[in-house]
Amino acid sequence: MSKLFLMIEPLLRPRLFSCDTCLFKIITCQFIKQSEFDELQQRSSQLKFKKGEYILKQGATTTHLVFLQQGIIKFNLEDESGKNSILTITKAPSLIGGANVFYESINMFSVVAVEDCACCLIEIPLLMEIALGNTQYFMKLLEIITGMFKTSILNFISLAHKQVNGRIADVILYLAGSIYQSHSFTLSLSRKELAEFAGCSTENVIHTLSRFHREGILTVSSKKIIINDPERLQKISRIG
Amino acid sequence: MSKLFLMIEPLLRPRLFSCDTCLFKIITCQFIKQSEFDELQQRSSQLKFKKGEYILKQGATTTHLVFLQQGIIKFNLEDESGKNSILTITKAPSLIGGANVFYESINMFSVVAVEDCACCLIEIPLLMEIALGNTQYFMKLLEIITGMFKTSILNFISLAHKQVNGRIADVILYLAGSIYQSHSFTLSLSRKELAEFAGCSTENVIHTLSRFHREGILTVSSKKIIINDPERLQKISRIG
DNA sequence: ATCAAATCATGAAATAATGCAGTTTTTGCC
DNA sequence: GGCAAAAACTGCATTATTTCATGATTTGAT
Numbered sequence: 001m002s003k004l005f006l007m008i009e010p011l012l013r014p015r016l017f018s019c020d021t022c023l024f025k026i027i028t029c030q031f032i033k034q035s036e037f038d039e040l041q042q043r044s045s046q047l048k049f050k051k052g053e054y055i056l057k058q059g060a061t062t063t064h065l066v067f068l069q070q071g072i073i074k075f076n077l078e079d080e081s082g083k084n085s086i087l088t089i090t091k092a093p094s095l096i097g098g099a100n101v102f103y104e105s106i107n108m109f110s111v112v113a114v115e116d117c118a119c120c121l122i123e124i125p126l127l128m129e130i131a132l133g134n135t136q137y138f139m140k141l142l143e144i145i146t147g148m149f150k151t152s153i154l155n156f157i158s159l160a161h162k163q164v165n166g167r168i169a170d171v172i173l174y175l176a177g178s179i180y181q182s183h184s185f186t187l188s189l190s191r192k193e194l195a196e197f198a199g200c201s202t203e204n205v206i207h208t209l210s211r212f213h214r215e216g217i218l219t220v221s222s223k224k225i226i227i228n229d230p231e232r233l234q235k236i237s238r239i240g
Numbered sequence: 241m242s243k244l245f246l247m248i249e250p251l252l253r254p255r256l257f258s259c260d261t262c263l264f265k266i267i268t269c270q271f272i273k274q275s276e277f278d279e280l281q282q283r284s285s286q287l288k289f290k291k292g293e294y295i296l297k298q299g300a301t302t303t304h305l306v307f308l309q310q311g312i313i314k315f316n317l318e319d320e321s322g323k324n325s326i327l328t329i330t331k332a333p334s335l336i337g338g339a340n341v342f343y344e345s346i347n348m349f350s351v352v353a354v355e356d357c358a359c360c361l362i363e364i365p366l367l368m369e370i371a372l373g374n375t376q377y378f379m380k381l382l383e384i385i386t387g388m389f390k391t392s393i394l395n396f397i398s399l400a401h402k403q404v405n406g407r408i409a410d411v412i413l414y415l416a417g418s419i420y421q422s423h424s425f426t427l428s429l430s431r432k433e434l435a436e437f438a439g440c441s442t443e444n445v446i447h448t449l450s451r452f453h454r455e456g457i458l459t460v461s462s463k464k465i466i467i468n469d470p471e472r473l474q475k476i477s478r479i480g
Numbered sequence: 481a482t483c484a485a486a487t488c489a490t491g492a493a494a495t496a497a498t499g500c501a502g503t504t505t506t507t508g509c510c
Numbered sequence: 511g512g513c514a515a516a517a518a519c520t521g522c523a524t525t526a527t528t529t530c531a532t533g534a535t536t537t538g539a540t
Contacts, residue, residue, distance in 0.1 A: 156400055444526090447490085
C-alpha cells in the first residue's frame with residue numbers, strides 16, 4: 001500500500017482495522033471468491049463502541065450481523081420492570097447476532113460493550129445472497145451460529161440448576177477460561193454485573209467473593225482476581 | 241387403499257401412522273418434490289417408545305433426526321454425579337435433535353418419553369442431500385431448528401434468574417400453556433421431575449404446590465392440577 | 481391380592497440468600 | 511485536586527431453601 005494511499009484512504013472510507021487479516025475472512029474465505037469478499041467488505045461498516053455502549057438493542061430490528069473484532073461484550077436481557085440479566089459474556093473474535101439471520105430480525109436481547117470494542121457490521125441480505133449460492137460457506141456460517149446457541153445453552157444449564165456458590169464459581173471459571181484465559185485477571189465487570197450474570201443479589205456476589213478470598217481459593221482485591229486453588233473452585237462448581 | 245393392501249402392508253413395512261397426514265410433511269412438502277418425500281419416507285423408520293424409554297441418549301452419536309408424531313418428551317441433562325436436569329418438555333408434533341444437524345452428531349442431552357410416544361426417525365445425510373438442493377426447504381428446516389433453540393433459551397432465562405416460587409409458577413404456566421393447553425390437566429411428570437425442571441428440591445415443589453393450593457391459586461390433588469387464578473400465578477411468575 | 485419400592489406429603493431444624501442500613505472506597509467530572 | 515456519584519463492602523434481620531426424619535399413599539411386579 002503506497003504512502004499516498006494511506007494518507008487519503010481514511011477520507012474515502014476509514015478502516016479501523018484491516019479486512020485482510022480479519023478472522024471472519026480467514027474462517028470463511030476458503031469458501032468464497034475474492035470478489036464476493038470484496039463486495040461484503042465494500043458494504044460493511046466498521047464501528048467503535050465505548051464501554052457501556054449498546055451494539056444491538058433488544059427489541060430493535062437489525063439487518064446486520066456483527067463481527068466483534070476487538071473487545072468484550074455482554075448479552076443483556078432487559079425485562080419490563082427494568083431488571084437486567086446477563087445471558088453470556090463473549091470476547092473477540094466472535095460473530096454475534098446470528099439468531100437474527102435465520103429466524104427473525106427483532107433482537108431477542110441487547111448486546112452491550114463491556115470493554116471498548118471494534119466491530120464490523122455486515123449486511124445480512126448480502127451475506128445470505130452469497131451463502132445461498134455456496135453450500136460450504138453456508139454450512140460454515142451455520143456451524144458458527146448454532147455453536148454459539150449451544151454454548152449459551154450450556155452456560156445456562158450450569159446456572160439454572162446450581163446454588164449461588166456454584167454459580168459464582170462457574171462465572172469465575174468461565175471468565176478465567178473463556179474470556180481472560182488466565183488464572184489472574186482484571187475484571188471488566190462490576191459486582192452488579194457479576195450478580196446479573198450469576199442470577200443473584202449484588203451483596204451475595206460480594207459476600208461469596210470475600211468468603212472465597214478468606215478461604216484462600218481466590219485473591220480478590222477490587223477488580224483484580226487471582227485463582228489460587230482452581231481444583232477447589234471446580235469442586236464447588238461441581239457440587240453446586 | 242385396497243383391503244388387500246391393508247392386510248399385507250404391515251408385513252412389508254409396518255406403519256404406525258400415515259406419512260401422508262404427517263405434519264413434518266405438511267410443513268415442508270410445499271418445498272420438496274413428491275419423489276423426494278417418498279425417498280425420505282422409504283428410508284425413515286417409525287418407532288414407538290413407552291413412558292420412561294430413551295429416544296436419544298446423551299453422549300451417543302446419532303445420524304437421525306427425530307420427528308415426534310405423538311406424545312410428550314423431556315430433554316434431560318445427566319451429569320457425572322448422576323444428577324438430572326430437565327431442560328425442557330415438548331409435545332408432538334415436534335422436530336427434535338435439530339442441534340445435531342448442523343453441528344455435530346453427539347447428543348448434548350437425552351430425550352426421554354414422558355408419555356408413550358410415536359416417532360419417525362429421519363436419516364440426516366439424506367435430509368441434508370435434499371435440503372442442499374433446495375434453498376426454501378433448507379431455510380424452512382433452519383427456521384424450525386433455530387426456533388427450537390430460541391424457545392429453550394427463553395425457557396432458561398425465566399428459570400435461571402428467578403426464585404423457586406416464580407420458577408414453579410413458570411413451570412405450571414408452561415405446562416398449562418404449551419403442553420396440556422388447558423387450565424386443568426393431569427400431570428405426566430412426577431414431583432421429582434418437576435423439581436428437576438424447576439431446579440429445586442423435590443420437597444420444595446411439594447411445599448410450594450401445597451401453598452399455592454392453600455392460597456386458592458391452584459387445586460392440586462396428586463397428578464391433577466387446576467389453575468384457579470391464572471392472574472395471580474402470572475404475577476408470581478413475573479415478580480420471581 | 482400382596483409386598484416392596486417408589487412417590488408424595490408434612491413439619492422442624494439447619495443452612496443459604498436476600499434486603500436493608502450504614503460505611504468505605506473508587507470513579508468520573510469540573 | 512476536590513467533589514459528587516457510583517460502586518464496593520460489612521453486618522444483621524428477615525425470608526427462602528434445603529435437608530432430614532417420618533409416615534401415608536401409590537405403583538408395579540410377582
